[in-house]
Amino acid sequence: MKKLILLFILIPNILFSGPMKKIGEKGEEENIDRVIKVSMFDNYYQPKQFEIKKNETIKFVVENKGQLVHEFNIASKEMHLKHQPEMQMMVEHEILLADKIDKKKMMEMSKKNPAMAHSHSNSVLLSPGESAELIWKFSNTVDIEAACNVPGHYDVGMIAKINSI
Ligand SMILES: [Cu+2]
Incomplete structure (x- = not known):
């Protein structure tokens, strides 16, 4: 069981280290060109698409x-398709519930390995009512x-x- 949890946390990090370069990189606060507000509803985004210039850093x-x-x-x-089985596993381990994230369970896992505490820099996972910021440099927009x-x-x-x- 513990080994399984370790596996599903570590595997995506390995998978993401390669393809990540193609989609850009984590942006820096001092390089932000624009701020875009995004609302998430069930099950769509507002806005539904984004117009981004190559090399723009967006918050x-x-x-x-x-x-x-x-x-x-x-x-x-x-990358999304590769990430989906990992999310499915989070559901199976009851870390990811339909309307909330069991952060206590997530924390427990990250204590066992500090490397687990960090989330992927290209994504945020939010419970209803939560907000978060993500700064991304689009060195590629294709x-x-x-x-x-x-x-x-x-x-x-x-x-x-x-x-x-
Ligand atoms: Cu969703």
Whole structure:
């Protein structure tokens, strides 16, 4: 059981280290070009798409205005698809519930390995009513989408296209 949890936390980090370069990188506060507010509803984003220039650093201020847990994750389609089984596992371990995240359980896991405490820099996972910021530098704007990988949500189209301008 413990080994299983370790596995699903560590594997995505390994997977993400490669493809991450293609989608850009974590942005720095002092380099922010624009701030974009994003609202998450059940199951869609407002706005539904983003117009982004290559090399722009955007601060996304994301608020979950829905009744369900949602994710705002900047990635390629391929990366989203790889991330989905990990999210499914979080559901199976009852860390990720339909309307909340069991942060106590998440914390317990991160205590066992400090490396687990950090979340991916390209995504935020929010309970209803929560807000978070994400700063991203779009060194590439091709074939990237913001999407929610909470099981079932991507399939019903909780995806916001990122258009290169
Ligand atoms: Cu969602």
